[in-house]
Amino acid sequence: VGCPNKIKPMGGDQSPRICPRCHNASMFAAKSRTWFEFCFVPLIPLQSKEVWMCGICQLQTVMQPDWAPPIAQPGYSHQQAYQGYGYQPAYVQSG
Numbered sequence: 001v002g003c004p005n006k007i008k009p010m011g012g013d014q015s016p017r018i019c020p021r022c023h024n025a026s027m028f029a030a031k032s033r034t035w036f037e038f039c040f041v042p043l044i045p046l047q048s049k050e051v052w053m054c055g056i057c058q059l060q061t062v063m064q065p066d067w068a069p070p071i072a073q074p075g076y077s078h079q080q081a082y083q084g085y086g087y088q089p090a091y092v093q094s095g
Helices: none
Strands: 005-009 025-038 041-056 058-061
Touching: 005 041
Parallel strands: none
Antiparallel strands: 005 025, 025 041, 041 058
16 A cells, blocks of 8 residues: 555657756656555556656656746756866776
């Protein structure tokens, strides 16, 4: 017995948008629905809302009429703030 959320992308304009948390062009419009489940079978929809969701950092924000993430322009690439110094993951080989 549980009440998990199921998230499905919405139709319509699905142009990539910039996530305010991770700054990647990976936000999309989705519908989040909470279901009552019994033995892993969704039985009753309890709540539904439209959200913006980031496919990378999993940020979810409820859609508001006066705000939407900015649309990523063609050729957009996220620039990391600390290139060349600071934390270097183990899989990066230097010099």
